[in-house]
Amino acid sequence: xxxxxxxxxxxxxxxxxxxxxxxxxxxxxxxxxxxxxxxxxxxxxxxxxxxxxxxxxxxxxxxxxxxxxxxxxxxxxxxxxxxxxxxxxxxxxxxxxxxxxxxxxxxxxxxxxxxxxxxxxxxxxxxxxxxxxxxxxxxxxxxxxxxxxxxxxxxxxxxxxxxxxxxxxxxxxxxxxxxxxxxxxxxxxxxxxxxxxxxxxxxxxxxxxxxxxxxxxxxxxxxxxxxxxxxxxxxxxxxxxxxxx
Numbered sequence: 643x644x645x646x647x648x649x650x651x652x653x654x655x656x657x658x659x660x661x662x663x664x665x666x667x668x669x670x671x672x673x674x675x676x677x678x679x680x681x682x683x684x685x686x687x688x689x690x691x692x693x694x695x696x697x698x699x700x701x702x703x704x705x706x707x708x709x710x711x712x713x714x715x716x717x718x719x720x721x722x723x724x725x726x727x728x729x730x731x732x733x734x735x736x737x738x739x740x741x742x743x744x745x746x747x748x749x750x751x752x753x754x755x756x757x758x759x760x761x762x763x764x765x766x767x768x769x770x771x772x773x774x775x776x777x778x779x780x781x782x783x784x785x786x787x788x789x790x791x792x793x794x795x796x797x798x799x800x801x802x803x804x805x806x807x808x809x810x811x812x813x814x815x816x817x818x819x820x821x822x823x824x825x826x827x828x829x830x831x832x833x834x835x836x837x838x839x840x841x842x843x844x845x846x847x848x849x850x851x852x853x854x855x856x857x858x859x860x861x862x863x864x865x866x867x868x869x870x871x872x873x874x875x876x877x878x879x880x881x882x883x884x885x886x887x
Contacts, residue, residue: 704746709776709858710886711752718882722875728755738785751777769838770866772879776858795850809836822880827853
């Protein structure tokens with residue numbers, strides 16, 4: 643958990659702390675008088691790392707945590723006719739309390755969006771989406787660094803389906819299970835109306851899954867018009883998820 647904070651530093655096996663670093667470290671301990679077990683552990687890890695970690699504790703540098711990328715296998719994409727449309731690594735800024743002081747946190751996530759072209763009113767358009775997001779599961783001082791941990795499914799839909807315009811309030815339709823990363827996961831479905839192309843709105847089905855895997859949280863959202871039989875393809879994409887990618 644704590645080691646995620648110091649991934650940018652040099653490990654204890656690669657360098658020894660300098661005398662100046664140790665002096666600065668001891669002065670900081672005396673001044674802050676930490677009582678939290680988590681804080682003490684963090685300080686000790688920093689002592690064994692580098693002075694760069696001390697910059698984090700003194701507020702000169704932010705904490706930095708990052709999830710592992712997640713994507714869909716080439717075989718799954720080929721069999722479903724989906725293609726990569728967007729590849730982003732958004733960074734969320736937050737703050738936590740360490741040794742009774744506020745510290746900045748940078749949490750980097752990884753998002754992939756896939757799409758499939760379909761025929762709509764005689765025109766080929768991209769109206770099916772499959773979005774997968776990995777966010778860090780790290781905790782610091784008992785506080786989760788997951789930047790979207792308190793988002794509802796409706797907020798996830800609104801934020802992650804940015805390429806769809808005018809999605810009205812989704813209504814819960816039911817749950818099912820699907821095989822994802824070696825386990826059966828719950829997939830929730832919602833119904834809504836969305837604008838798929840300019841001035842054209844249609845009923846859509848939205849699929850949402852969110853779960854922990856390895857050291858990250860994985861969130862999946864897929865959307866397609868109701869008149870498309872897309873669930874089999876979506877389940878194949880879920881089955882083809884790779885993490886870490």
